[in-house]
Amino acid sequence: MTPYYLGIDVGTGSARAAIIDSSGTICGLAINDIQLWNPRANYYEQSSEDIWSSVCLAAKAAMAQSGLKPANIKGVGFDGTCSLVVLDRSGKPISIDPESSDGENHRNIILWADHRAGKQADKINATDHEVLKYVGGKVSVEMELPKILWIKENLQERWNKIGSFFDLPDFLTYRATGNASRSICSLACKCGYVPPDTSVSPQQGWHDDFFQSIGLAEFINENYSRMSTSQIFSAGQKVAGLSQYAANELGLLEGTPVSSGLIDAYAGIVGTLAAKIPGECGNILMEQRLAVIAGTSSCHILMINRPLFVDGVWGPYRDALLRGHWLNEGGQSATGKLIDWIIDTHPFSIQAKTLADEKGISIYDLLNEHINTLQKRQNLPFSSKLTKDLHVYPDFHGNRSPLSDPTLCGAIVGLTLDVSLDALALLYYSTLQSIGYGTRHIIEAMNNSGHNIKYLYMSGGLCKNELFVKTMADATKCPVVLPKYVEASVVIGAAICGASASEAMPIDGDKRTTLWDFMERMNGTGQIVATTAISDEIEYNERKYMVYLNMWKDQIHYRHIIEGKN
Structure with a gap:
């Protein structure tokens, strides 16, 4: 039976499901909206129950569109935004909205874009702990630890009832399988976990003194059970099979292999970074490729075979995508x-x-x-x-x-x-x-800081806009490579992880195929957008970039004037 794979992508505003064959061709694609609450400035909330309902509707619609039967689907992969999901000790949602009344627990997700935890981020950064060097020197207000600390400091009654904190991708695999394992991707990139690598850090995993210093000492005594388990998986590894309950909801077969979850931008890498370009693909080294996943926000991620530390850029994260490789991640919060x-x-x-x-x-x-x-x-x-x-x-x-x-x-x-x-x-x-x-x-x-970026491998909804893509190439002086399915690369990346979890496509002579092998086989052929060759336009962009830098410096200068520092 020809194998097919289901990818589920949960973005900021919708859940998307795609079914691909073993060459990466889309056979079914469906989208379903999800709810978002914005009760006040900088507060953005969602519901895990609403998200799962949308996931199931999208999956069933994609299956109907493909005309396939449940037995055709040999692997499932999930990705999602790096949003914080909060469950009580019985595994049910518990509200993170301070104004919700008793019994109103459906709004149990703090969205990635939520900036309520600014003071908590500052408190964490004031420790100047070694763990912070893995996030460019400062934890972001968009990461999970500031949000968790905000809940402790502002929702004390609920804090004592909380049984689990999940990064959204890990919640999705938990909801699909009943297995509460976590991914290296979520823990390393958003939760302060340091993957094993004695060449960089003598201490690995969770740093007890760090959690003590930021006010989360109870996690040490609990052996981090609210954040993690003993099972931590890399991208493309099989977590478990679909539970009977989830399989019925999704319209699939119980036991279908489920891959470890990925943050949505990292799934975008899986569906983008190995795109083939006729005549040039073999000449572009992996470390020269910056993946830019451009949607509501934009993520800029580079994979390399050695650790490099960059101020203001997250990482290096070891094994967050490919074993033995490090990633650095930059980003723009609103694009x-x-x-x-x-x-x-x-x-x-x-x-x-x-x-x-x-x-x-x-x-x-x-x-x-x-x-x-x-x-x-x-x-x-x-x-x-x-x-x-x-x-x-x-x-x-x-x-x-x-x-x-x-x-x-x-x-x-x-x-x-x-x-x-x-x-x-x-x-x-x-x-x-x-x-x-x-x-x-x-x-x-x-x-x-030692990288050698020469090409942008771009995907995401913004890349449907030809002027945006051309402007990116000219502004950065880097040619842009677009994958075959520029708008669907993230959900395709999730499906490719599902293929890897199923191990249904071994390469001749290899007992275990790497995720990169699946990426190369299933990314397809893309296109390249060149930078401008007009010398006057190149010079013009240089001057515009100088204005950009000065506008940032001017803003800081204005602050200093108002604060009486100048």
């Missing part, structure tokens, strides 16, 4: 969300969306077309020169990398009273450029 915010808050937004609907195209296509019109109207040699008097600094939700400062804000210089389609198109375009310069800032920090 797709920022672009939509810029459009939605502009005075011409409603009219622009009406025009797009009348033409039967997306708002992004409308704006891209108008940018081409403006270039021709002004007789410019290249479109990027349209924004010479308009500059955006993109950290509207703080800076994740390389500055590691969640308090930074966005800025726009060059606004006028113009509220036309022209003004909206130019502001949108300048925002795309600023995201590209933010990525260049991350690349420079990584290369200055």
Whole structure:
């Protein structure tokens, strides 16, 4: 029987299911929305029950679309956002919303984008503990430990009832199998766990003195049972088979192998980083490939065969994806969300969306077309020169990398009273450029610390936008490689992990195939987007990048003035 594999991806706003065959071709794809609560500024909450319900609906819809039978599915893989799932001692949801009443426990997830735990992040970072060097010197407010500490300090009654903390990908495998094991990916990247590697750190696993210093000493006495188990798996390893209960909910067979969970950006690497480029694939070394998974936010991840420490960039994480390899991860907390915010808050937004609907195209296509019109109207040699008097600094939700400062804000210089389609198109375009310069800032920090990034391997919803992709290439001076399924690479990555867990595709002569082998076989052939060859445009981007850096420095300078430091 021909093997097929199911991938489940839980993003910020939806659950997606994809079924692929042994070559990585999609045979079924379905999406189902999930709920998000934003009760106040910087609070973002979700429900694990709602997410699982959406997962099951998406899986059944993908199966129906494929026409396959449950017996055809030989492996299942899950990925999700790095959000904190909280369960009580009986395994039921317990609310993390401070205003929920007794019995209202469905909102039991603190979303990755939630910034309520800023003070707790500062408290953890003030310890300057050795563990922090594995996250670029500072823990992020978006990671799990600040959120856990916030719950302890603000929800004491519930704290004593909590039985488990899960990073969302690990919750999904737990919900699917009943096995509460954890992944190296989640524990190392978000929870302060140091994977074994005596060449870097003499102490491995959990650092008791670190948890003592940050105010979570009870975890030591509990042997970290609320956060982990003795079973910790690498990506692509089989955790267990589907439980009978979960199999019935998903419309699959009990016992179907389930892979260890992955954070969504890391699943994106699995579905992106081994994309083949005719004539060039063999010449691009793994350590020259920066994976950029661009959606609501963007993650910038590099895999390398040795550990490198980069200030403001997370990692190095050993074994978080491939055994014996380290990963460094940078990121931008708002990219797709920022672009939509810029459009939605502009005075011409409603009219622009009406025009797009009348033409039967997306708002992004409308704006891209108008940018081409403006270039021709002004007789410019290249479109990027349209924004010479308009500059955006993109950290509207703080800076994740390389500055590691969640308090930074966005800025726009060059606004006028113009509220036309022209003004909206130019502001949108300048925002795309600023995201590209933010990525260049991350690349420079990584290369200055020993990396050698030369190509961007990009995927995610933003990559459907050709202008965004071209702008990224020009702003960073790195050609962009796109996989076969640019928008579905994350869920395909989860499905590839399901294939690895099933071990249904051994390579001749090998008893155990690595995850990279599956990636190479199932990523398919992509395309490459070159950087600009126009010397004046290259120089123009250099000057725009200098403005970007100065806008960041100016913001710090303004703070110092207000604080009386200047």
